[in-house]
Amino acid sequence: MEWQKQGLNPPKIVLDQVAAYKTSMDSVSQFVDQECEIDTDAKFGASKLYEEYRGWCQAMGNKPQSTTSFKRSLEKLPGVYQNRASSGMQWHGIRPALG
Numbered sequence: 001m002e003w004q005k006q007g008l009n010p011p012k013i014v015l016d017q018v019a020a021y022k023t024s025m026d027s028v029s030q031f032v033d034q035e036c037e038i039d040t041d042a043k044f045g046a047s048k049l050y051e052e053y054r055g056w057c058q059a060m061g062n063k064p065q066s067t068t069s070f071k072r073s074l075e076k077l078p079g080v081y082q083n084r085a086s087s088g089m090q091w092h093g094i095r096p097a098l099g
Contacts (some may be wrong), residue, residue: 027062028073037097039087040079044096046071046089088092 031053032038050067057064067071074080080093 001034019053027057027060028065028070030060032074032077032094035097036094038080038094040093042091042093042095043085044091044094045087046082046091049091049094049096058099 010052015045035056050070053070054064064070071082072092075082077094079096080091082089084090
């Protein structure tokens, strides 16, 4: 059977709705969208950003992801990366939104 060879090919609208649902269920994506700024010049302490995220999750009634999952999610964003500085680990390219 053809569908067994290629799999089910759901319509684009179904794929779009599934993607939107996954995004809505992803607390890191929501945190970035609502509480952060993506800026190539930005630098922010890694532990401080995670604490901001945890506080936001608690305020929203969400369970925060682990630090490892948080890091993996942020590293998927274009221009966002983490490195070690003399003051500790820092995120580059992202910071909490001002105001």
